[in-house]
Amino acid sequence: MEQVAVEFKGIEKKMRHKLIGPIDLKLPQGHVIGLIGENGSGKSTLIHMILRIVFPDRGSIAWFGENYQHEIPWDIRSKIGFVSEKSNTEEDNLTAEEAAEFRALWYRDWDQQYFEDLLGKFKVPRNIKLRKMSKGERRKYEISAALAPHPKLLLLDEPSSGLDPFAWKLMIDELRSFMEPGDVTILLSTHIVDEVKRLADYVVLMNHGKLHGMAEKDSLMDNWKEIWINGSMDVVDDLPGIIQVQHEFQGVIRMITTECLEVEKILHDSGIQVLKTRMLELDEILELWLKGHLPAGVQPGKGD
Numbered sequence: 253m254e255q256v257a258v259e260f261k262g263i264e265k266k267m268r269h270k271l272i273g274p275i276d277l278k279l280p281q282g283h284v285i286g287l288i289g290e291n292g293s294g295k296s297t298l299i300h301m302i303l304r305i306v307f308p309d310r311g312s313i314a315w316f317g318e319n320y321q322h323e324i325p326w327d328i329r330s331k332i333g334f335v336s337e338k339s340n341t342e343e344d345n346l347t348a349e350e351a352a353e354f355r356a357l358w359y360r361d362w363d364q365q366y367f368e369d370l371l372g373k374f375k376v377p378r379n380i381k382l383r384k385m386s387k388g389e390r391r392k393y394e395i396s397a398a399l400a401p402h403p404k405l406l407l408l409d410e411p412s413s414g415l416d417p418f419a420w421k422l423m424i425d426e427l428r429s430f431m432e433p434g435d436v437t438i439l440l441s442t443h444i445v446d447e448v449k450r451l452a453d454y455v456v457l458m459n460h461g462k463l464h465g466m467a468e469k470d471s472l473m474d475n476w477k478e479i480w481i482n483g484s485m486d487v488v489d490d491l492p493g494i495i496q497v498q499h500e501f502q503g504v505i506r507m508i509t510t511e512c513l514e515v516e517k518i519l520h521d522s523g524i525q526v527l528k529t530r531m532l533e534l535d536e537i538l539e540l541w542l543k544g545h546l547p548a549g550v551q552p553g554k555g556d
């Protein structure tokens with residue numbers, strides 16, 4: 253059975269006007285999980301609950317298979333890297349080098365050489381205070397500092413905010429090579445669908461504090477398709493996962509299915525001609541999912 257980095261069981265948290273949860277979610281170890289949702293849907297709150305910056309009102313969280321009632325023990329916390337949506341103001345008056353000296357005291361496995369290499373790769377300015385850096389420059393420092401202790405779980409809250417396209421590409425490449433050992437888990441909250449498309453193995457969708465479920469990205473891309481066939485509407489009634497269907501012209505039917513592999517097999521076995529198929533873009537899939545069309549096997553509120 254696959255190892256689980258973090259597990260949420262029946263988690264609920266009342267924020268000012270919004271209930272976040274209930275959330276039942278297992279983040280599989282060794283994968284990148286893209287966390288997607290509209291503004292205010294609860295993504296940062298979910299990340300803050302993993303870090304114990306926010307405590308849930310109900311339910312439990314397990315870190316690498318262990319539950320803790322109060323604080324997370326330091327040996328566990330030091331395995332978790334974090335890039336916050338907002339910069340840490342306590343570091344404002346420090347240079348990247350000075351801030352790293354403090355971080356190195358906290359993280360047992362801090363790798364100074366790796367940190368220096370990342371600063372060089374990202375062209376982070378040296379010997380100037382972090383508050384004097386541009387938003388993108390500071391972001392590059394923050395990503396470098398989060399990677400430097402080789403965390404086993406990396407929580408990234410909109411990490412690319414402020415990055416130029418070249419730095420963005422560098423970040424994607426760096427995160428890919430960071431995943432190479434195979435036991436690292438990344439939870440990536442982002443509004444950039446292309447980031448999820450390039451990096452994520454799984455997609456977790458949230459909306460208005462509710463979890464819409466978790467699905468494997470490749471399975472979404474392979475199964476959510478637009479198909480054109482030559483046939484009658486009766487045929488469509490027997491096909492699985494049909495969420496849109498339209499009679500186009502002269503016996504041509506256009507449909508969208510969430511179970512394309514199965515649909516293609518049935519059509520093939522029935523001798524029905526497929527005229528054309530089109531893979532949906534990930535943003536189209538997410539829009540349909542948000543409207544309530546679930547991927548096959550996904551239960552709303554659950555991410556197993």
Ligand SMILES: Nc1ncnc2c1ncn2[C@@H]1O[C@H](COP(=O)(O)OP(=O)(O)OP(=O)(O)O)[C@@H](O)[C@H]1O
Pocket residue numbers: 267268269270289290291292293294295296297298337
């Ligand atoms: N410190 C806080 N106190 C009270 N309510 C809060 C606090 N922080 C966030 N909230 C509320 O909790 C809800 C979820 O916020 P959260 O920041 O988790 O959303 P998000 O999905 O990360 O949003 P965004 O994409 O805009 O960053 C929002 O309705 C927000 O108003």
